[in-house]
Amino acid sequence: MAKRLVVFDCDGVLVDSETLSAQAMRELVAAEGLRFSPADALALIRGRKVAAWVAELEQRLGRALPPDFVPEFRRRAAALFTTSLRPVPHVRQVLDELTTPFCTASSAPREKIEHTLGLTGLLPLFQGRIYSAYEVGSWKPDPGLFLHAARDTGVPAERCAVVEDSLPGVLAAVAAGMAVFGYAPPENGTAASLAAAGAVTFDSMTALLDLLAKWSSGLPVSASISARENALLQ
Structure with a gap:
């Protein structure tokens, strides 16, 4: 067989890991003027390519996110993984x-x-x-x-x-x-x-x-x- x-x-x-990644995203976008509940942040990123949800964030903002947004997101998420995953x-x-x-x-x-x-x-x-x-x-x-x-x-x-x-x-x-x-x-x-x-x-x-x-x-x-x-x- x-x-x-x-x-x-x-x-x-x-x-x-997704709740921790969502937390890192929420912290970063708050500084850009966007607010997400934990549940909404998780729904936005779950199962998606980073570039896809970043593009959606930029559409909501009506402007580009800072060039270091994705590297900083990955750094913060990795730090949370190390302590809490x-x-x-x-x-x-x-x-x-x-x-x-x-x-x-x-x-x-x-x-x-x-x-x-x-x-x-x-x-x-x-x-x-x-x-x-x-x-x-x-x-x-x-x-x-x-x-x-x-x-x-x-x-x-x-x-x-x-x-x-x-x-x-x-x-x-x-x-x-x-x-x-x-x-x-x-x-x-x-x-x-x-x-x-x-x-x-x-x-x-x-x-x-x-x-x-x-x-x-x-x-x-x-x-x-x-x-x-x-x-x-x-």
Whole structure:
């Protein structure tokens, strides 16, 4: 039987970095005259290329941001990562127990991926299996990054499953012809939009192993599931 592959997004799926990145962005744009709530800041950047949300900020401002805005954003975010970054709850257990081959494919630069995985102790699990959009020249929602990961590992797209937390990521996986599981913790408020885009959603990593086990066995997985529902099924 042909092998399968699980493709994990990084930010927000493996490492709990997006809230910290949103904090860094909020602090910087406040000095430029823009105010965001934590939730709105997170919604703006989640799953998107930095250049895309920077362009949106400039459109709102009606002018260009300072030339050092992006380098300063990356510096502040990296400083927050060093002091406060943690793995997404329960994801280490998922990775330790997952028997299907897996990799990570992220819209972030490789240096950031390796830095955040290293800080959280996850990097050894992904050595040689890291794919960055910056190296492929394709950013979600374009499916190119996921298709590249599938080709590089020799797995047909239809036998790949993607674990994502963002709408661009879900759209990219669907466009690639891959199964997609949408991580949607209640505080994110994203379950409905991810499900509408084609994801099977779940609200805790404690539910993911069972979902992937069904998928890898070829069983239909069409209903979204919560951590509470998953516990009742045990």
